[in-house]
Amino acid sequence: MKVHQHLWKEGKGWAESAQSISQNPALILAFGGIDTLANDPVYEEIQKLYPMADVVLASTAGEIHGEEVFDHSVSVTVCEFEHTRWKVFDGSVLDCANSFECGIHISKELNAPDLEHILVLSDGIAVNGDDLVRGINHDLPANVIVTGGLAADAGRFTKTLVGANRKPESQRIVAIGFYGDRLRITHGSQGGWDLFGPVRKVTKAVDNVLFELDGENALEIYRRYLGPRAADLPGSALLFPLCILGSDAKSNLVRTILSIDDEAGTLRFAGNIPEGAQVQFMMANFDRLVDGAAQAAEQSDEKSPDLVLMVSCVGRKLVLDQRIEEEVESVCNYFGKTPAYTGFYSNGEISPLMGSTVCSLHNQTMTITTYHEI
Amino acid sequence: MEGREYHRLLERQLKKFLPGYPSVSEEMQELLRAISNSYEHFDNDRVVMETAMRESSDELMAKKSALNALLDRQSQVLESLREAATSLFPDQASIVNEDLLRLADIVQEEIQKRHIAEARKEQSDQRLMDIIENLDLGMARYDLNGQITQAESRFAQLFGLSPQDMQGMSALDFQMAPVIAEELKSAGSFELIADHRVFEVPMIGAQQQEIWLLCTTAPLYDDSETAEGGVIVVFDISRQKNLEREMREARKAAEAGLELRKSILANVSHELRTPIHAMAGMSALLEGTPLNDEQKHYVKTMQFSSDGLLVLIDDLLDVSRIESGRVELEDIEFDVRENFTQLSNALSLRASEKGLKFTSEIDGQVAERLRGDVHRLNQVLTNLMSNAIKFTAEGSVSLVLSVVASAEDSQRIRFNVVDTGIGIAANRQAAVFQEFTQEDSSTTRKFGGTGLGLSISRKIVEMMGGELKLVSEKNSGSSFFFEIELKGGVSSNQTAPAFKPDLNGARILLVEDNKVNQFLANAMLTSWKALVDISEDGADAVERVKTGDYDLVLMDLQMPVMDGFEATAVMRNELKLSIPIIGLSANALNDERERSLQIGMDDYVSKPFKPELLYAIIQGYLRRS
Numbered sequence: 001m002k003v004h005q006h007l008w009k010e011g012k013g014w015a016e017s018a019q020s021i022s023q024n025p026a027l028i029l030a031f032g033g034i035d036t037l038a039n040d041p042v043y044e045e046i047q048k049l050y051p052m053a054d055v056v057l058a059s060t061a062g063e064i065h066g067e068e069v070f071d072h073s074v075s076v077t078v079c080e081f082e083h084t085r086w087k088v089f090d091g092s093v094l095d096c097a098n099s100f101e102c103g104i105h106i107s108k109e110l111n112a113p114d115l116e117h118i119l120v121l122s123d124g125i126a127v128n129g130d131d132l133v134r135g136i137n138h139d140l141p142a143n144v145i146v147t148g149g150l151a152a153d154a155g156r157f158t159k160t161l162v163g164a165n166r167k168p169e170s171q172r173i174v175a176i177g178f179y180g181d182r183l184r185i186t187h188g189s190q191g192g193w194d195l196f197g198p199v200r201k202v203t204k205a206v207d208n209v210l211f212e213l214d215g216e217n218a219l220e221i222y223r224r225y226l227g228p229r230a231a232d233l234p235g236s237a238l239l240f241p242l243c244i245l246g247s248d249a250k251s252n253l254v255r256t257i258l259s260i261d262d263e264a265g266t267l268r269f270a271g272n273i274p275e276g277a278q279v280q281f282m283m284a285n286f287d288r289l290v291d292g293a294a295q296a297a298e299q300s301d302e303k304s305p306d307l308v309l310m311v312s313c314v315g316r317k318l319v320l321d322q323r324i325e326e327e328v329e330s331v332c333n334y335f336g337k338t339p340a341y342t343g344f345y346s347n348g349e350i351s352p353l354m355g356s357t358v359c360s361l362h363n364q365t366m367t368i369t370t371y372h373e374i
Numbered sequence: 375m376e377g378r379e380y381h382r383l384l385e386r387q388l389k390k391f392l393p394g395y396p397s398v399s400e401e402m403q404e405l406l407r408a409i410s411n412s413y414e415h416f417d418n419d420r421v422v423m424e425t426a427m428r429e430s431s432d433e434l435m436a437k438k439s440a441l442n443a444l445l446d447r448q449s450q451v452l453e454s455l456r457e458a459a460t461s462l463f464p465d466q467a468s469i470v471n472e473d474l475l476r477l478a479d480i481v482q483e484e485i486q487k488r489h490i491a492e493a494r495k496e497q498s499d500q501r502l503m504d505i506i507e508n509l510d511l512g513m514a515r516y517d518l519n520g521q522i523t524q525a526e527s528r529f530a531q532l533f534g535l536s537p538q539d540m541q542g543m544s545a546l547d548f549q550m551a552p553v554i555a556e557e558l559k560s561a562g563s564f565e566l567i568a569d570h571r572v573f574e575v576p577m578i579g580a581q582q583q584e585i586w587l588l589c590t591t592a593p594l595y596d597d598s599e600t601a602e603g604g605v606i607v608v609f610d611i612s613r614q615k616n617l618e619r620e621m622r623e624a625r626k627a628a629e630a631g632l633e634l635r636k637s638i639l640a641n642v643s644h645e646l647r648t649p650i651h652a653m654a655g656m657s658a659l660l661e662g663t664p665l666n667d668e669q670k671h672y673v674k675t676m677q678f679s680s681d682g683l684l685v686l687i688d689d690l691l692d693v694s695r696i697e698s699g700r701v702e703l704e705d706i707e708f709d710v711r712e713n714f715t716q717l718s719n720a721l722s723l724r725a726s727e728k729g730l731k732f733t734s735e736i737d738g739q740v741a742e743r744l745r746g747d748v749h750r751l752n753q754v755l756t757n758l759m760s761n762a763i764k765f766t767a768e769g770s771v772s773l774v775l776s777v778v779a780s781a782e783d784s785q786r787i788r789f790n791v792v793d794t795g796i797g798i799a800a801n802r803q804a805a806v807f808q809e810f811t812q813e814d815s816s817t818t819r820k821f822g823g824t825g826l827g828l829s830i831s832r833k834i835v836e837m838m839g840g841e842l843k844l845v846s847e848k849n850s851g852s853s854f855f856f857e858i859e860l861k862g863g864v865s866s867n868q869t870a871p872a873f874k875p876d877l878n879g880a881r882i883l884l885v886e887d888n889k890v891n892q893f894l895a896n897a898m899l900t901s902w903k904a905l906v907d908i909s910e911d912g913a914d915a916v917e918r919v920k921t922g923d924y925d926l927v928l929m930d931l932q933m934p935v936m937d938g939f940e941a942t943a944v945m946r947n948e949l950k951l952s953i954p955i956i957g958l959s960a961n962a963l964n965d966e967r968e969r970s971l972q973i974g975m976d977d978y979v980s981k982p983f984k985p986e987l988l989y990a991i992i993q994g995y996l997r998r999s
Contacts, residue, residue, distance in 0.1 A: 228421055
């Protein structure tokens, strides 16, 4: 497996003198700023360089490229596989009745006896990530590892772009199936947020829309906790993600707010909030967020990956701000200089819970997928 | 950062340590802005953290105090629970105080026991219902509004319904209404149906037939002794009711038969008395004419026969009177010795004819005069002595009067009739007092008689407050005796005047249709020196009294054209006459007498009358006018 990387800077073009490394068929992952992808002819430029390649694009809230984090750029990673086949699915959210049906459809399109892994890059606003992941899992064999993330828009939560072999658009879902027994995939996912405040019960919620906690309007609670930052909702809600408490800490799920409805007094989350669930607020602890990224790397249990794909949460970037590169560094420190690093800040991370291959939608985590062809 | 390029802390630091900072290079300014943003970010984070911590702290405090309140309440509850448990299970007190889990176990066990007890109670309730159904009783419960809360199947069947159908029905809405309405009538409202009650009601059954129910109701109370309704148990008594009705109808028919018998008896007695009256009267007149000894003997025999017939008729009448309770005892003063001597004389004649010795002993202590119904007393003694004479072939018959007890104004007298006759076997002694019974049928063949005498005598003695008893042995004679209380008389040595009839030319109208009776009465009155006119019927009598100047009217009751009652009514009501009218009738029943007096007659004499009695009555009214 060979990996090459290029960086596009908004309004400026390729960072280095861009030239095609190879004319072989390749899979290209391109993660870029929402405005950069919308305004710059990035897709066209990539196609010019790699006309034989499948190009997959997704908008972000920050691009991970090497050991650095950029805004207003496009991180382009070209993967040439020696033994592994892949298949790209590109569909519209509107093709299916709902996100769950989309997931079912994707797994049907990509499933094959030697399917090893599915990488999902989905619209991050119009899709219920939770339902999508459940749909994909529904008919898949347990050994197929599903990872990926929901596209982002720099924390604005209005419109995201996704596309495969075309200019990226909103309301699209792309998934890539990897086939063959020579590709080794590992994964890891960690948050590093601290639980605080009282445990509350979800007393009213429909799918991913939350109405009430302990009989109190949930939006009001958020406003109280945010104080002066309430004016910055929904973005500022990323400061206090909601943890759905499982039977133990490992099965806890973290949920990020995608949007609010002032009139209805409701909050819409990236994943479902089950009525009756016990939930607790979380808050950032800088050191633990960075440590969390390193732990995610350790979890993956891969010593010599060819490519490390990091999908981290927009919430972490908002909190860590200028220290955001520390979490990327901690991951790079773990794997060393050999692998290529790419990734993006997302509206939701897709990865199995640890100790299980059943994939879930996560929020506020650093999720790592490593690729190694043997 | 209004008005400032950098965070205020950074600006202060720059002024202090790098006074020429505004003129640094472009790269330096980039660095300074990054540092300033970090400061700013830190401040913002701090504000957010502080706000969140404060909110969280407030919330946790609020939750803590709520929890404290809950804990307080819980410990109170626990304390009450302990107290309750200690009193419930005193023998488990130590466990209760130490180990709540053990207490929970104990309570659980108790609940289990209670469940079992409830199940048993339900079973026993069911058994009770089964018993009630097997007993053919219907049962239902109702609440205070009269709504059926439970009806068992026998009850529901009465109305052609199922127990489920009846549930919730109002007792007032369907055919049970009469039952509850009856209840309501006496209680006023369902709430007041507090007593146990038993009543019978008719109602319409499932097949539209009349059914009678015997109902019993009782109030029902809940655990706190509050009335919650009632229970009604019903028993179908339609068969009994039908029997009762049939019996009532049969009795009515029997009573009607009795009435008819009485009326026939009265008529027969009237028909019999009239000719006997004629025979007795004629023989009395005949006896007053010059006769030879042979003729006198014929007359005597005739008189004896007619007397016998009269006794027979009187006996029959007495039975009928006594049975219907229409005999009233009279209270007449009489001379004791004279009365019993005469009585004995009459009977001693018969005794001597049979060659028997007849004696009469009156204790010297017996008062000269006593009061009582001497005629009835004579009737009893005559009967006893006649029997004694009849059933004695040889030996003697005696009447013994002795004083048992004496008081200032009364004496208790024992009357004893003793004979040396055939006697009565011990096992037949009770029977001889029954009507139409003699010692045995061979006795009847040999001695004749109706068998009524002793029965009548026993009843008369009972009416007088005594008891007729018998001491006898077969073939060794009998002794009939009784004791009665008789009041003392006023004068002791007044003697009755001799009978010397003289009406001194009084004008009497005799109203009588029967020729023999006309002749008899006319002969009698004329011999008493009265002036007699005769009317054949009531209408003629009415005409005669309008013109005739009569002192007294003797009025027969049953006559053609106009009877005695009607004639009397015309004389009293239309002619406004106050002339004394004496009724004469062969019908000796008391009804006739009452009717006569009621219609306006002054007195009444039943035929055949004793001349002395008739004379005394006529004389009494003549004197008054």
